[in-house]
Amino acid sequence: MNTARSLKRAARLSSGLFIALAAGSTALMSTLGGALAAPKGELVVINWLGGSELATMQAVEKAFAAKYPEVTIKEIPITWSGDARGAIRTTLMGGEKVDILIDTWPSFRKELVDNGMLRPLDETWAKYAWDAKLTKSWHDLGVVDGKVYSVPYNYGDRSGMWYRTSVLEKAGVTPPKTWDELLASFPKLKAAGVTPFVVPGKFWAHAEIFETLLLRTAGADASRKLGKHEIAWNSDIVKTALKKWREMLDAGCCADVPTMLGTDWDNAADITLKDEKGGFFLLGMWISNRAEENYGLKPGKDFGIVQFPALGLGHDDASSVDAKSFEAVTTGQNPEAADAFMDFALGAEGASIWAKAGLAPPSSAADTSAYGPVIKTSNDVVAKADVVFVLGDRLPAELGDEYRTQLQKFLQDPSDANIDRITDALEAKAKELY
Amino acid sequence: MAEPTTMGIPRDGQEGGRKPSFFGRSEIGAAYVLLLPMLVLFGCAVVYPLIDTILLSFTDLRGMAPGKWIGLRNYTTLFGDSNFRAALSTTIVWTLVVTALSVGIGWGLAIVCSLAPRATLVFRVMFFAAYGVAETVSGFIWLGIFRPNTSGLVNAVLAGIGLDGWTNAWLGNVSTALWCLMAAYAWTQVGLPLMTCFASIQTIPKTLFEAAYIDGARSTSIMRYIVLPLSMPGLRVAIFINLLNALRAFDMIFVLTGGGPVRSTETIGYFMFRESMLQFKLGYGAAATVVLLLAVVVISIPAIIKRTAEAT
Known part of the structure; x- marks a missing residue:
C-alpha cells in the first residue's frame, strides 16, 4: 500500500518535474532562441556621420554583415549642414522606413519619443543582458x-583642454591643475607670443567653456536642473559661472572679441595644435583624431589633454560628456536585425572597432589596450567623474540656439549689467518653451 | 485666303466668319500637349511646395509634433520679432548694396572691355566663371581670404606691407562682417552684368560715337547720352536678376558667417533657415519664407509686366 502510494507520489512528482522541466526548457530555448536566432533581411540605418567616424561606423557594419551574412545593411546617407537633426526629421517625416537611427541629442530623443518614433528597448536590454556591458x-x-x-x-569628454606640448614648454607652463595655475599661465603664454586660451565663438563651441565653468561652480546636478528648467536661467548659479568666465577674460586669456567671434572650432584646433599659436582650447574628443590624422601629431608626445582645472568649490569631479547612441525607430521593418546590430556594436568585436579608431566605447566588452595615451587619460577622468551630458544638446533647439547667441553677447560685453540682460533673455525664452 | 501662322496652319475664322483667334484649335491642343510635361513638373516642383509652404505658415508646426492651425499668428509674431526686423533691414541694405556694387562694377568693366573686345576675352570669361562657380565654393575661397589671423590673405597682405595695425578678424567684427560679406557676394555677381552690358554696348552703332566725336562731345556726355541709354536693356536685365539673386542669397552667408557675429549678418533668407532648420519652428520659418516670396514677387511683377508689354 505504502509502496504503491509512494510509487504514485513518485510518478506524480516525476510527471510534475517533467512538465516543469519541459516548460523550463521551452522557456529557456525560447529565450536563447530569441537571443541567438540569426537575423535576416534588410537593416536600414540612417547615417549622418562624417569623416573618420563614418568610416568607423561602416567598419562596424561590415563586421556585422560578415557575422550575419543573411542581413544586408542599407544606409540612408544624410547630407546636412549646420544641424543634422533637420535632415533626420525630414527623412523620418518623409516616410522612410528606418530600423536604426544614430542620435546624440537628448532633447531630440525626447521629441522622437513624444511623437511615437522610437521603440522602447527595455525588453531588448534584458534579453541581451546589456547590463553586463x-x-x-x-x-x-x-x-x-x-x-x-x-x-x-x-x-x-567635453571638459578637457587641449594643448600642444611644444607651446607649453616654450612658455614654461605645465598643464594647470588649479584655477590659479590656469590664470597664472596666461601672462607666460602671452609673453611666448601665443593666445593663452583660444575661444571658438563663431557658432557653438564657446558654450563648452560656460558649461564646464557651470559644472565647476555649481556641479553636475545644477547643470541637469538647468537643462530641465528646474533652475532659472537668471539665477545666481548661471551668473556666477559667467562671472568666473569674466575672470578669465580679465586675466587676459583670450584674443579680442572679433577674433573670438570669427573663430570656429576647427580654427581653434588649427591655431593651437597645428600653427602653435594658442595655449589651450576646450573641445570634444574628436580633436584627438583630427590631430593625428590631419596634423600628423603623436598623442601624448606632441599634444595632450588636461581636465579643466579644479576650482575647489566642491564640484571638481564633474565633467561634461557627449555620447552617440543607437535608437530603434518604430517604422523599422526588421527589429530583430536592429537589436542584433546594437548587441554586436556593444560586444567585444564591435566595441573594439570603435576603440581602435580612438573613439571611446562605454561597453565593458571593448578591448581598451588599443587606446592612445590621450584617450586613456580622458577616459580615466570620465570613469571617476560625475558626468552630465552637454548642456546645449539637452536644451530644446530654440533655446539652444538662443543660448549660444546670448553667450556671444556675453563675450562682447561681460559686464554685470549685460550678464543680467543675457540671463533675463534666456529665462524669458525658457519660460516660453517649458 | 487665311493668313498662315508660324506653324503653317490657317487661323480659324478669318474666312469662315467665326470669331477670330490667334491660334487654331488644333494648335491650342498641341500646345497643351507639348506643355503638359513641363506643367506637371512645374506643379510638382513649384506650385505644390509653394501652396504647402503657405499653408504651413498658418500652423505652429515645431519639430516632429503635428502642427495646429493658428491663422495669422506667425505673421503677427514675425513683425513683432526684433530679430526678424533686424534681418529685414539687413536684407534691404544687403540687396541694394550688393546689386549696386555688382551691376556698377560689371557695367564699368563692360565699358572697358568694349574698348578692346578681343584683347579682353579671357578676362571676361574669367569674370563670368566666377558667376558660374557655386556660391558655397566661392564662400570657402573668401573664408580663406578673411580668416582672422595672418593665415587669412587680407591680413597677410596687410601685415606684409607693414599695416599690422589694420589686421582684423573681418568676419568676427560686427562693424566689418556685413561689408566683407557684401564685397564677397558682389564679386560672385559681377559676371552677369559684365556680359549683358557688354552685349548691349556692342550693339551701339560705331557711327554714333563717330558723330558725337565730330560734334565735339565730351567723354562724359558720350557716356551719359549714348552709352548709358543704349546699354539700358542689358543693364535692366542685370539689375533685375542680381536684385533677385541678392534677395534670395543664403549660401555665402551660411559659409562665411552663419548669420553672425551675434546675428548681425542675418538676412531674411538666413533667418528663415535659422528658424526652420536650427530652431525647428517650421510654421514660423514658413511665414518668413512667404514674406520673402512676396518681396520677390513685388520686385518681379513690374519687370515681368514691362517685358511682356515689350514682347507684344
Missing part, C-alpha cells in the same frame, strides 16, 4: 519617461 548611468542616459530608448556606443 553598460553601467547604470549609461542606461539611465537613454531613459525617457521611465523607458530606455537608446544604446550608447561611444562617448567623449
Whole structure:
C-alpha cells in the first residue's frame, strides 16, 4: 500500500518535474532562441556621420554583415549642414522606413519619443543582458519617461583642454591643475607670443567653456536642473559661472572679441595644435583624431589633454560628456536585425572597432589596450567623474540656439549689467518653451 | 485666303466668319500637349511646395509634433520679432548694396572691355566663371581670404606691407562682417552684368560715337547720352536678376558667417533657415519664407509686366 502510494507520489512528482522541466526548457530555448536566432533581411540605418567616424561606423557594419551574412545593411546617407537633426526629421517625416537611427541629442530623443518614433528597448536590454556591458548611468542616459530608448556606443569628454606640448614648454607652463595655475599661465603664454586660451565663438563651441565653468561652480546636478528648467536661467548659479568666465577674460586669456567671434572650432584646433599659436582650447574628443590624422601629431608626445582645472568649490569631479547612441525607430521593418546590430556594436568585436579608431566605447566588452595615451587619460577622468551630458544638446533647439547667441553677447560685453540682460533673455525664452 | 501662322496652319475664322483667334484649335491642343510635361513638373516642383509652404505658415508646426492651425499668428509674431526686423533691414541694405556694387562694377568693366573686345576675352570669361562657380565654393575661397589671423590673405597682405595695425578678424567684427560679406557676394555677381552690358554696348552703332566725336562731345556726355541709354536693356536685365539673386542669397552667408557675429549678418533668407532648420519652428520659418516670396514677387511683377508689354 505504502509502496504503491509512494510509487504514485513518485510518478506524480516525476510527471510534475517533467512538465516543469519541459516548460523550463521551452522557456529557456525560447529565450536563447530569441537571443541567438540569426537575423535576416534588410537593416536600414540612417547615417549622418562624417569623416573618420563614418568610416568607423561602416567598419562596424561590415563586421556585422560578415557575422550575419543573411542581413544586408542599407544606409540612408544624410547630407546636412549646420544641424543634422533637420535632415533626420525630414527623412523620418518623409516616410522612410528606418530600423536604426544614430542620435546624440537628448532633447531630440525626447521629441522622437513624444511623437511615437522610437521603440522602447527595455525588453531588448534584458534579453541581451546589456547590463553586463553598460553601467547604470549609461542606461539611465537613454531613459525617457521611465523607458530606455537608446544604446550608447561611444562617448567623449567635453571638459578637457587641449594643448600642444611644444607651446607649453616654450612658455614654461605645465598643464594647470588649479584655477590659479590656469590664470597664472596666461601672462607666460602671452609673453611666448601665443593666445593663452583660444575661444571658438563663431557658432557653438564657446558654450563648452560656460558649461564646464557651470559644472565647476555649481556641479553636475545644477547643470541637469538647468537643462530641465528646474533652475532659472537668471539665477545666481548661471551668473556666477559667467562671472568666473569674466575672470578669465580679465586675466587676459583670450584674443579680442572679433577674433573670438570669427573663430570656429576647427580654427581653434588649427591655431593651437597645428600653427602653435594658442595655449589651450576646450573641445570634444574628436580633436584627438583630427590631430593625428590631419596634423600628423603623436598623442601624448606632441599634444595632450588636461581636465579643466579644479576650482575647489566642491564640484571638481564633474565633467561634461557627449555620447552617440543607437535608437530603434518604430517604422523599422526588421527589429530583430536592429537589436542584433546594437548587441554586436556593444560586444567585444564591435566595441573594439570603435576603440581602435580612438573613439571611446562605454561597453565593458571593448578591448581598451588599443587606446592612445590621450584617450586613456580622458577616459580615466570620465570613469571617476560625475558626468552630465552637454548642456546645449539637452536644451530644446530654440533655446539652444538662443543660448549660444546670448553667450556671444556675453563675450562682447561681460559686464554685470549685460550678464543680467543675457540671463533675463534666456529665462524669458525658457519660460516660453517649458 | 487665311493668313498662315508660324506653324503653317490657317487661323480659324478669318474666312469662315467665326470669331477670330490667334491660334487654331488644333494648335491650342498641341500646345497643351507639348506643355503638359513641363506643367506637371512645374506643379510638382513649384506650385505644390509653394501652396504647402503657405499653408504651413498658418500652423505652429515645431519639430516632429503635428502642427495646429493658428491663422495669422506667425505673421503677427514675425513683425513683432526684433530679430526678424533686424534681418529685414539687413536684407534691404544687403540687396541694394550688393546689386549696386555688382551691376556698377560689371557695367564699368563692360565699358572697358568694349574698348578692346578681343584683347579682353579671357578676362571676361574669367569674370563670368566666377558667376558660374557655386556660391558655397566661392564662400570657402573668401573664408580663406578673411580668416582672422595672418593665415587669412587680407591680413597677410596687410601685415606684409607693414599695416599690422589694420589686421582684423573681418568676419568676427560686427562693424566689418556685413561689408566683407557684401564685397564677397558682389564679386560672385559681377559676371552677369559684365556680359549683358557688354552685349548691349556692342550693339551701339560705331557711327554714333563717330558723330558725337565730330560734334565735339565730351567723354562724359558720350557716356551719359549714348552709352548709358543704349546699354539700358542689358543693364535692366542685370539689375533685375542680381536684385533677385541678392534677395534670395543664403549660401555665402551660411559659409562665411552663419548669420553672425551675434546675428548681425542675418538676412531674411538666413533667418528663415535659422528658424526652420536650427530652431525647428517650421510654421514660423514658413511665414518668413512667404514674406520673402512676396518681396520677390513685388520686385518681379513690374519687370515681368514691362517685358511682356515689350514682347507684344
